[in-house]
Amino acid sequence: MKKPKKTARKFVFDEEGLRLLAKRLKELRAEKGFTQETLAYEADITLSQIARIETVKANPTVSTMFKIARTLSVPVSTLFDFKLSNKLK
Amino acid sequence: MKKPKKTARKFVFDEEGLRLLAKRLKELRAEKGFTQETLAYEADITLSQIARIETVKANPTVSTMFKIARTLSVPVSTLFDFKLSNKLK
DNA sequence: GCAATTTATGGCATATATGCTATAACAAAA
DNA sequence: TTTTGTTATAGCATATATGCCATAAATTGC
Numbered sequence: 534m535k536k537p538k539k540t541a542r543k544f545v546f547d548e549e550g551l552r553l554l555a556k557r558l559k560e561l562r563a564e565k566g567f568t569q570e571t572l573a574y575e576a577d578i579t580l581s582q583i584a585r586i587e588t589v590k591a592n593p594t595v596s597t598m599f600k601i602a603r604t605l606s607v608p609v610s611t612l613f614d615f616k617l618s619n620k621l622k
Numbered sequence: 623m624k625k626p627k628k629t630a631r632k633f634v635f636d637e638e639g640l641r642l643l644a645k646r647l648k649e650l651r652a653e654k655g656f657t658q659e660t661l662a663y664e665a666d667i668t669l670s671q672i673a674r675i676e677t678v679k680a681n682p683t684v685s686t687m688f689k690i691a692r693t694l695s696v697p698v699s700t701l702f703d704f705k706l707s708n709k710l711k
Numbered sequence: 712g713c714a715a716t717t718t719a720t721g722g723c724a725t726a727t728a729t730g731c732t733a734t735a736a737c738a739a740a741a
Numbered sequence: 742t743t744t745t746g747t748t749a750t751a752g753c754a755t756a757t758a759t760g761c762c763a764t765a766a767a768t769t770g771c
Contacts, residue, residue: 546757547685550698554684568717577634579760584719591758592683594728595643596636599706609639609706610699617688617698635727657747668730673749680728683758 551589553615558601559587561612565605576604640678642704647690648676650701654694665693 562572569587573580578600585591602609651661658676662669667689674680691698 547688550685550688569719570717580718581720581761582759585758588719590720592685592728594681594683594758595687596634596639596681597759598684599636599639600634603706603708606708609702609704613698613702615698617692619692619695658749659747669748670731670750671729674728677749679750681758683728686729 546592548589550617551592553617554612555587555589557612557615561605561607565607567605572601572604576600635681637678639706640681642706643702644676644678646701646704650694650696654696656694661690661693665689 562569567575569583570580572578573583576583578597582591582593582597583601586593586597598612599609602612605612651658656664658672659669661667662672665672667686671680671682671686672690675682675686687701688698691701694701
């Protein structure tokens with residue numbers, strides 16, 4: 534059986550942004566005194582996913598970030614308070 | 623054949639946040655003079671996806687939001703400049 | 712060192728994001 | 742009404758996000 538490959542589509546994983554987001558989350562979580570586990574529990578997310586985000590292994594959805602922001606009691610924008618380079622595509 | 627259903631997992635779609643995000647994106651896009659199509663093209667995303675986000679039909683990933691922010695030349699936090707209610711789970 | 716806590720990884724299942732393509736719906740002109 | 746520009750929908754394919762479960766690795770305090 535041949536592989537039924539159709540066409541290649543790109544799925545970009547924005548490493549720079551995700552790295553900055555991971556850093557920001559770690560900072561905020563520490564400041565607010567949450568462990569990955571307590572944050573996961575209260576935000577109703579899994580520990581796995583929190584760990585993935587902080588280790589830049591996943592590209593979370595905005596809903597996930599909303600839950601985290603609510604739990605940390607910070608505006609969502611605070612989680613994205615960093616500067617992206619104007620990187621070229 | 624029985625359905626091999628395992629266990630139910632929740633996948634929350636944060637309608638409130640997504641509604642606010644859609645509104646914010648529409649605003650910023652208009653301010654900056656982009657159509658959905660030009661934004662999609664320059665951000666290297668599909669028109670479909672921009673439309674889905676603006677009509678609250680999808681829960682985008684943060685990488686997608688990073689691309690949009692870069693194209694609109696705004697800090698990512700600007701796209702999330704709105705207030706979530708402290709909604710209970 | 713040991714135990715406890717916390718963080719990181721791994722595999723697997725399922726839901727969904729996104730691409731791609733086409734089309735429809737809509738609005739504003741002309 | 743037709744054209745033109747724009748936004749919304751739809752179906753399908755594939756990549757990935759996330760849950761769940763287990764375990765490993767790292768950290769901290771004793």
